[in-house]
Amino acid sequence: MYAIIDIETTGGQPSQDKITEIAIFIHDGHQVVDKYNTLINPQRPIPYFISQLTGITDEMVKDAPKFYEVAKEIxxxxxxxxxxxHNVRxxxxxIKKEFADLGYTxxxxxxxxxxxxxxxIPxxxxxxxxxxxxxxxxxxxxxxxxxxxAEATAKLFDKLxxxxRPIVDGNMNMAAEHTSQVLxxxxxxxxLPPHITKEQVDNLPMVPGVYYFHNEKGEVIYVGKSINIKKRIIQHFNIDYxxxxxxxxxxxIADITYELMGNELVSLLFESAEIKRMKPHYNRQQRRSVFNTGIFTYIDDKGYKRLTFGSINKADDVSMTPIIALSxxxxxxxxxxxxxxKYNLCQKLCDLYKTTGACFDYQVHQCQGACIGKESPEEYNQRVDAALDSFTYEHNSFVIIGKGREPGEKSVVVIEHGTYLGFGFVDQTFSASSLDDFKGAITRYNDNKDVQQIIRGHMRGKHKDKVIVFE
Structure with missing residues (x-):
């Protein structure tokens, strides 16, 4: 049995819009056997342009049942x-969201x-x-x-x-079974997206890498990364609209391609580079940068080196380059x-405690009094400088060696003098005695605040990569 459904709504977003009408046609696999239709009071005004499109006005739904009053019938x-x-998602x-609001799955x-x-009908x-x-x-x-x-969709379904439903060798039962298998x-x-087949998804690898969604013209419309390409793409398709x-x-989405990367770090670095290079239509947020908040430093009128945070694009009071960017x-x-x-700094001088007097830490004897002038700027600023040094990479020049794309291969990420140079893949037998040897094995990529944050986050995490330091 099939319930063929169509709804009208106050807008296009289930998270905030509501249903104004629902129609259901019941099809038993041979014909329509029952139907249900009602207007629904969305308990909010219907936008004018929606009324123009559907013909459903506030006056029409004023006395209609609310969704919870028809939920049992649905x-x-x-x-x-x-x-x-039609476009079932x-x-x-x-409808899932309306029921979820009522506490029902x-x-x-x-x-x-x-x-x-x-x-x-291709x-x-x-x-x-x-x-x-x-x-x-x-x-x-x-x-x-x-x-x-809904009535048109029911007729479409019936025709489809x-x-x-061909008669197979004169056998109606075989014909019905054939139809059943298709359904x-x-x-x-x-x-799944209308253009994507089950076989395409089944053939995706379950390993780290970067994947691309293409439209019918072959253009890349989205770039993503995952430690399990197949699992992540299935999640894309299964999430509620x-x-x-x-x-x-x-x-x-008309096609899917991918590049194997071997591990999460290289996948993140390559994804970031590809989004900036290709500027896919549906990567707008990542294209602008996912790191929109900066940590800034400045010296106040009393000589204390201050730390603060704020939007990178709207840093009016501290309109300098951020020391580090975060999401x-x-x-x-x-x-x-x-x-x-960690560095025994003052909460007030880091804009974490708003007060005209002493910060909270001073009151519990954990701040040395820079907030009220008891500690000299020279002494306090030394600890701030130590904290600032920790914002950068722990080492000046180093190489991160991780898992490769296949057995017998390893990945190489190179940072020289605090600058990310790029990554590459080498054979397990590859040997190097200098940083230049590793530099010769990589593809060069641009350094920027996004990749710096990716690498810093990786180094702070519980990774199992080998790190070779060149001082």
């Missing part, structure tokens, strides 16, 4: 049935008629519901209303399963608190 109507929709994500097997249409110019119905002569009434779109396969792959953009992103203010504060404790 559960009972869809129980034990496959959830079918959109409708399914909204709504879970059904899903089937996408976009994927099913591409599989059974080569059409468009698989949007309106253009698809026009291509195969399905009447579409009340467009952008749940009842109209009958297109693929089972589509249910298994319903969460969050916005219209995320649905467009998924539907635009957000929370991590920056945590970083400074760690340095305050």
């Amino acid at each position: 559960v009972e109507f869809t129980n034990g049935k496959v959830f079918v929709a 959109f409708d399914y994500s909204f 709504f879970q059904r097997k899903t089937l996408c008629t976009v994927r099913l249409s591409r599989s059974l 080569g059409l110019p468009s698989y949007s519901l309106g253009k698809l119905c026009k291509s195969i002569d399905i009447p579409l009434k009340q467009r952008h209303r749940a009842i109209g779109d 399963i009958k297109i693929n 089972k396969q589509e249910i298994k792959t319903s969460l 969050k916005s219209r953009k995320s649905l467009d992103f998924k539907n635009n 957000n203010h929370y991590k920056a504060k945590g970083f400074l608190f760690h340095k305050v404790g």
Whole structure:
């Protein structure tokens, strides 16, 4: 049994928008046997442009039931049935979110008629519901209303399963079984992008590397990295739809390629370089930089060397280059608190304790009084300088040797005089007696605050790589 569903909403984001109409057609594999339709009061104003698109106004839903009042009917109507929709992730994500807000986990097997249409009627110019119905002569009434779109999707589903129901050697049972197998396969792959096959996903490696999503033109639209490429890509496809953009992103994925990297550090470094080089459309956040908060230093009017933190792009009071970049203010504060404790610095002079008098640490005898002038700037600044030295790499020039892409290979990452030079791969038998030997084995990449943070984070973590120091 199949529950063919369409909804209308106040917008495109399940996290903040609500359902205004739902329609369900029950199909038993042969024909529609039941249907359900209702407007829903979203308990918020419907944006004007949404009303223009759907025809559903605030006045129309004013006396309609709220979602919690029809939730039981939706559960009972869809129980034990496959959830079918055109771009199923959109409708399914909204309904899951509505139920989650009520403290209920709504879970059904899903089937996408976009994927099913591409599989059974290949080569059409468009698989949007309106253009698809026009291509195969399905009447579409009340467009952008749940009842109209659900009815059209039900007719599409009916036509699709009958297109693929040939009589095999005169045997109707074999024909029905053939159709059943096709539907089972589509249910298994319903969460995949329409252009991506199960075989493509099955053939992905379960090792570290960088992966690329391509559109139909072959253009790279997203670059990602993982210590398990296959697992990460499956996670991409299985996560609930969050916005219209995320649905467009998924539907635009037409191919997947990858580069094996051998370990997480090299994967991170290569991903960062590729995003900056290719500027993929869907890597906007990473393209701008994931490290947006800086640690800054300046000398105040009393001669004390101060530390502070703030946005790198909006550093009005400290408009200099940050000493170190971190992903957000929370991590920056945590970083400074760690340095305050380790180097016995003053919380007030690190902008971690707002007061006109002594800082909290002075009151518990852990600050030596720079906050109230009891410790001289010269003595205090020596400890600040020691803390600043620790912001950079522990060693000036060093090489990180990690796992390679295959047995008998190892990766090499080179830092010289505090500057990242690049990485490469060498045979296990490779031997080097100088930094220049390692430099000859790498591909050069640009140094920047992102890769510096990647390497610092790796060195602070519990890695198992070999580190060779060249002083």
